[in-house]
Amino acid sequence: MLVVHGVPTVGGAVALWAEDSELPARLDRRRAKGPVAHPFAVPAEDLVERLSLRQAGTDVLTLLLPSYASAPSSSPELVRDPLTAGPAPRGRLRLLPWSVPVVICDRVPELADCRLGASVRFLGRVAEFAEELASRGMVVPAVEDGPTARWRPLLTGAPAARFAALREAMPPVCRSEQPGRAPEEVLSASLDALVDGVVRERLSGIRLSDGGNAVESWLAALTGEPGFEADPEQVHALREHLEHWRAGGAPVSPVRACFRLRSPDQGDEEHWQLEFLLQAADDPSVLVSAAEVWREHGGVLRRWVADPEELLLADLGRASRLYPGLESALREAHPTGLELDAEGAYEFLTHSALLDQAGFGVLLPSWWGRSGELGLKLTASSRGTAGAVSKEDGFGLDALVDYRWDLALGDERLSESELADLAAAKVPLVRVRGQWVQVDQKRLAAGLAFLERAGEGRMPAAEVLLQAGLHPRDSELPMPVTEVSGDGWLGDLLSGRLEARLDPVEPPEGFTATLRPYQRRGLAWLAFLDRLGLGACLADDMGLGKTVQLLALEVLRRRGPTLLICPMSVVGNWQREAARFAPGLSVHVHHGSSRLGGADLVEAAAEHDIVITTYALATRDADALGEVEWDRVVLDEAQNIKNSSSRQSQVIRRLPARHRVALTGTPVENRLAELWSIMDFANPGMLGSVHTFRARFAVPVERDGDADAAERLRRITGPFVLRRLKTDPAIIDDLPDKIELKQLCNLTAEQASLYQAVVDDMLRRIGESDGMERRGLVLATMSKLKQVCNHPAQFLGDGSRLAGRSGKLARLEEILEEVLADGDKALCFTQFAEFGGMLVPHLSARFDTEVLYLHGGTPKRARDAMVRRFQERGGPSIFVLSLKAGGTGLTLTGANHVIHLDRWWNPAVEDQATDRAFRIGQRRDVQVRKLTCIGTLEERIDRMIEDKKALAQLVVGAGENWLTELSNRELRDLLTLSGEAVGE
Known part of the structure; x- marks a missing residue:
């Protein structure tokens, strides 16, 4: 049974109660008759509805909570809206009883759009x-x-x-x-x-x-x-x-028996030593030999246990039930260890896991279970190299390659004479080339029979790659595979650092951007996998230029139409980046109620190089898109298909194409199954089914921290995933100090409707006004349109929910998700203090983290405290600031991301705000993003500023007053909403 109570909230009532001088006395009088009802608790019925609990009971509990005289203290996770909450209660905190409604349920509820409390x-x-x-x-x-x-x-x-x-x-x-x-x-x-x-x-x-x-x-x-x-x-x-x-089970004791097995010296095959020790349970490095226990009568161990000698004998007795070989030692009065031969040592090694699970300490030779294991070595041979692959050679995961199996000790292939010596061995432990190895005679015989039966031949390249990452228990081979190697292009794939083996590719003719060295290496990697028909996941860190690398590939290798699927918030970004950097590419946007279908879509796709659509439309129009013979399918923000069981993910993974590319800055956000979904899109079937993947990799890595499973997964996926971070030494030297990016966002239908209504109202009234009235109307309209572009709730001022109603907010969340995933910090500037106040609780709940907020009403002491906490390592990662209050006079070098939520028409003002992070003391490159809504006045004014950047200060001035001097026709052209502005 779980009991959930509503998280207390703080609103305007706090200020009212705090000012009521008679309230504490009235509360005390009421409390004398019983607990007072919690003034901010959510009613139980509302909790049941919010948590979507079908079967739940309700009750009322009395809780002792930290309280002021006038009201309970707010929850530590609560985000107070500094613009509306009023002053917090004052006075001494103490524990006081409050009556709180609760819901009784049989599971931990999943809360949507809520920030979970610590409890x-x-x-x-x-x-x-x-x-x-x-x-x-x-x-x-x-x-x-x-x-x-x-x-x-x-x-x-x-x-x-x-x-x-x-x-x-x-x-x-x-x-x-x-x-x-x-x-x-x-x-x-x-x-x-x-x-x-x-x-x-x-x-x-x-x-x-x-x-x-x-x-x-x-x-x-x-x-x-x-x-x-x-x-x-x-x-x-x-x-x-x-x-x-x-x-009768393992007693709880600070000291336990420990067994240490020592291998014989070189040249001695028979004299193994099994030592008895006592070990501190909470500090395994503290070891006392049994000989010292008897000689010193426990010595230092008496700090933990009264009678170490008795404990040692008792533990040896219990251990003998699991490993009977200890019984001979128990016949001695003061047992200190055992001398074993190779067969006895092997028997102890096979029982060691049982002893460990029973709570005993076990120290084994370092070679046991490690690289000295006897196994199979696979060598494959393919024609062609990374730089030269032709169709005649045969390539791709389905290409047949020559292979050879050998028996190997670690990485060393064993000769026929060594194999004969192993086959003739009479004991399970044999020393080969100075290493002790376990020899299972039945498995060795099966391995030799396997070499005779299938030692050489041809197999698909996919099978070679799969063998490189299979766990022995998942393999149908008689022995584990200890090494997989190859030559030619297959050897390049197996190398572990494919990108480093390729020569950088120069930007193709017709591509106008200048690629940095690491981007040219990325282009070479993409082009190599494209020639092989192998899918790729470009997982470069945010801001490293995944878009330009993909566009360069499109210009370099054009064979047929490319389908590019992305979130609605970046459709316009792709259009403009393609026009800017690859003007020779023909781009078609598949979107809107008048979008093409059937034969018309097939014909349009054949006439264009890139067709851009959204995840929602790709899912809805999957049948129509599936009729096109796509040369390449590209997923931007590929984490959108991370849920492999969702319809969107399943439909998009089925789209046919010769080549597939996934672009994402976060290939794994929460679970490894997300990587499976992306890789199954890029190279279908390479990692097996999702259930097989979970058993082989996800569960061992996530639950048990299995480093071996993680390394095997890297070996399989490594050739197809290119992940570079801003902190990589090879990348840092390539980057400028400050990267400025325009983030183009679409409006939602609700935003577009409000935008058009504001424009129509202004155009209707402006013809009847002049002078100061006209100027005031223009400025008021500009402010309203900015608010609409930010969020409908800001414009309406109705306190309605934020989620799912603004293209700009959706893009902000995507950016912050990557920022937090990388462990970075971000400054978010807005010129509207009320919008910042709305964002703080929403972002706090969305990312389950504290969000700082500085505005004009923030007292100096609180302002200084926020700056200090943000600058500290481990402090809050998101800082929302009003542009006027936080745009100057602060040092916030803890952030390496700056996001301008709404545009200030004077570039100098934005630059001053950016310089809060990009200043002396900043040791990292700063990424600056300016969110701009497509097809609105935001984009048009930004374009005007860019066209006149050299004279921006003279032409634009210090604010927006210059806009009031535009003619009615110029204003109409400036404000009219274009068709491409509206998202889904």
Whole structure:
């Protein structure tokens, strides 16, 4: 059972209550009669609706919460709107009881457009821990008063450390109902309840017993109703048996027995040493040999345990149940170790995992389970090289290549004589070339038979690449594959650094941009994979020029139409970048109610080099787009297909094309399955099914931190994913100090409707006005149109929701998502203080992070504190500032991204704001983005400024007054909304 209460909010009522001098006394009088209702809590019925909980109970709890005399303190995660909230309560904080409505549910709810509080996030971590304990079988049955059957967690070893970490991380609010209870008690009760629920859910439908005596009734209650009836004496006996059974497991002790196996010296094949030691459980580096334990009677270990000698003998006795070879040592009065031969050493090595799982320390030779493993080596041969591949050679994942299998020790191929010696070995451990290796005679025989049967031949190149990343358990071969190598273009793919092996490509004729060295290398990589027909994922960091590299490829290798799918917010950006850098390319935008379909679309695609559309339309018009013979399909912001099970992802991955390219700055945002979806688009089937991928890579890497699985995944995907960061040494020298980018955004239909209404109203009224009235009307209209371009809610001032209604806000969220994913910081400037106040709570909830906000009403002390916190390492990553208040006089070099949300028509003002980050003390390159709505006055005035940049100060002046002098016709041309402005 989970209990969720509404997060307290702070509004104008706080200021009113804080000014009421009689309120504290009235509250105290009311509190004397019982807890006071929390003034800001969300009603339980609203919570049920907001959380979409179909089956949920409601109740009221009394919580002790940090409070002022007049009101409870706001939640730490709460974002106060500094423009509307008024002053915060003052006075001394103390714990006071409040009556809070709650919802009782059976799961941790998923909240949309809400920022989760620390307590809900913590509860989610506890629930994940409970699931993991149940999955690993770290649970035991118990009987409690009632009598009641329960499942309880078994907290030994790593789970005990995890429990301790959760206990230390528990937010104080989790104990607000019963503040006298220790964190450990609260966490234990919560974890017990969650574990019991998880196990019962997994055992649903299983009947362990039909009842009878106490034991049978208890077994039935473990999967049915927890309560059962039985004779009290039988229940007491059952409880004692269970406690004795649990005590037979690994005891909780600060010291444990440890076993260390030492290999023989060179030339000695028989004398292995198994040493007994005692090891500190919380600091494995503290080791005391058994000889010292007996000689010093425990010595330093007595700081942890009263009788080390007795503990050593007891642990040896328990360990002998798992590894019977220890029984001979127990016949000695003071055992210190064992001498083993090769066969005995192998027996201990095969039992070591059991000892480790049972909680004993195990120290094995470094070669065990590592590079000295006997395995298969695959060598493949393909014709052609990275720089010269022809159709006649045969290339691509389906191309057949020559291969040869060999048996190898690590990276070294074994000779026939060495193989004969291994086959003749009588023991499982054999020293070969100075290394000890485990020889499974049955597997060795199977390996030799495999070489005779399929040692040489031809196979598809895709199979070679797959073998490079297969885990031995996933392979159908008799032995693990320890190395895969090749020559020609296949060798280039297997090299691990394909980009570095290619000569940079000069920009093609007709391409007007100047490519930096790393971009020319990226172009060479794209062109190489294009010649092979292999898909590519260009995952360069934000701001490194993925767009220009792709456009250069389009100019370099034109064979047929390219379908470019991107978010609506960047359609205009692609149009203009193509016109600017590749003017020879013909571009068609597939969008709008009058978009083409059927034969008309096929004909139009054949007449153009690039067809641009959006993810939503590509999904909706998949059948029509599928009729076109696309040479290439490109996905910009490819993370839009990260959910492989969504219809959008499935439809887009099925679009036919000779070549596929994915562009994304965040190939993995939350889970590795997102990478599978992108790679399955680029090279379908290369990573197998999504279920196979999860089992082979996602679960081992995400759950267990398996470095080997991560390395195998890199080997498979490495040739097809190019990821360069701004921090890479090879990139830093290529970059300018400041990168300025225009981010063109589309309007939503709602924005377009409001925009047109404002323009029509002005044009109707302007003919009847002149002088100061006309100037005031023009300036007011400009301000309104800017607000519309920002967000309808800003223009309407109705406090409505922000999500999904503004193309500019959508682009801002995309940019900030990449900024946060890279661990960077950003300044967001707006000339409208009220818009900044609206953005702060929205962005805070959207990214679950604190967002700072500085405006003209911010007191100096608060202003200085915000600047200091933003500059600190680990401080907030997003800082929203009003242009007037934050545009000058601040040093904010903690940010390396500057975003201008709305345009100020004097470039000098924007430059001054940019210089808050781009100034002395800045050690990183600064990326500056200016968000501009396509087809609106924002884009047209920006174009006018660019055309007259040299005279900008003279022509444009210090503000927008120059606009008031335009004629009625010029104003109409300037303000009229173009057809391309509207997004989806």
